[in-house]
Amino acid sequence: MNRIGVSIRDVARETGLSTATISRVVNGGSKVSEKTRQTVLEACARLDYLPNPAARALSTRRSKAVAAIIPTIEHSVFAKFIAAIERTLGARGYSLIMAISNADEVEELAAARKLLGMGADALILSGLDHSDLLLDMLERRAVPYVFTSAWDARSARPTIGYDNALLAERALAHLAERGHRRVAVVHGPLAESDRTRARRAGAMSVGDRFEHLAFFEAPLDVAGGKACVRAALDDPREFTAYLCSTDVLALGAYFACAQAGKRIPLDVSVMGFDNLDWSRDIEPPLTTIDLPATGMGDMVAERIVAYLEDGVDLRSEELPARIIERASVADLR
Structure with missing residues (x-):
């Protein structure tokens, strides 16, 4: 928790910068110089200041949290994907909250309800097939979402992944x-x-x-x-x-x-x-x-932040994949 009495105004006085500039830095805004960003972050560390998520959500109507639901965390391809999302979101001032669906639509729907109830600004889903109840809920609440690990040029919904x-x-x-x-x-x-x-x-x-x-x-x-x-x-x-x-x-x-x-x-x-x-x-x-799991995680996070921050439309994007030829396949010709 913040040290008692430390507010964004204290950080502004410490740095000689405006509260608007401090807010842009601590909320992950991009319209500040690297020098200014470093000055603000160092002052926050000295004063033991952390932004209040509840207050921020009330003022911006955004929690700056993005949710992801994946089938499992046991396979390293999903671990790489999630790690990339979290790293890229963090660089833009966003947090990742995650749930496991165990490849079950009922569990996925329950997880989505819970994550959205926690205030998630957007939702990342694995694959193309999801229950109508889930998709209807997302449309009703106007929650941005993207399907991952698959790409379908014919899909009416944004898909980021591979064919x-x-x-x-x-x-x-x-x-x-x-x-x-x-x-x-x-x-x-x-x-x-x-x-x-x-x-x-x-x-x-x-x-x-x-x-x-x-x-x-x-x-x-x-x-x-x-x-x-x-x-x-x-x-x-x-x-x-x-x-x-x-x-x-x-x-x-x-x-x-x-x-x-x-x-x-x-x-x-x-x-x-x-x-x-x-x-x-x-x-x-x-x-x-x-399969470029890390690249896919980076791209998904970047596209979601661009939508939330600047209104850039989410669209389907195909990622390249390639065969890595090693020694386990014999040439019988």
Whole structure:
């Protein structure tokens, strides 16, 4: 809490600046010089002054808090995304409040109600599919929001992310170009994620390039990937490559292959999706698709602040993703 009696006027007297200038600095305004910003922040530290969020919300009708609801925090791709949002928001004087939905629409709606009740100025949501009740609530309250981790040029709502279907097509094209004609696609539960469904649909669209293209659904964790691939290794179609819709499932595939005595990539190839930090350090290093989670978090935060501060329209934006070619995919040509 502020030291008793310390107010924004005390900071103004300490620095010789106007209360309006002090307010712009402590509320994250951009129309001040770096020197002035530093002077104000140092004075705030000396006087032990912190802005009062309740008073600020009453005067500006904004809490300067942005909410995000994500399916899970267990996977590092979401951790990177959230860390980038918080860093970028913080640089502009905003705070992040967060909730976990566990990929459940009922939990997501309850979380949104709670976060908006706390005064969140905007809402960040993962994926494209959300309950009508949630979207109606956001429209009624005129709360700005953005869908992330996916991009859809046809969407009437702002989407910031990547084309999951196209990326799955590119991943399979990568395998086909290296001579793989019998490929198993291992993905998470279709009911839980529109991103997973998009990746599966993208993979199915190029099925005519393969002798066998099969799909296996697994729980979205290492154990699920391991159990699924361990069973698929005994499939009579004798798949030469496994395309996993996340690096987490790919790690499970590594364990399954080791348990079955299969060498990667000499006996079977494995490709992932996400480019998680450890994917370059396992043996052999994992070929995967790099999803720019940090860049997406930065962009989402920047666009939301631009809307809240300057009224810049939120619009759909596609982020580039690329294949990181390492040593887990054999060339069979």
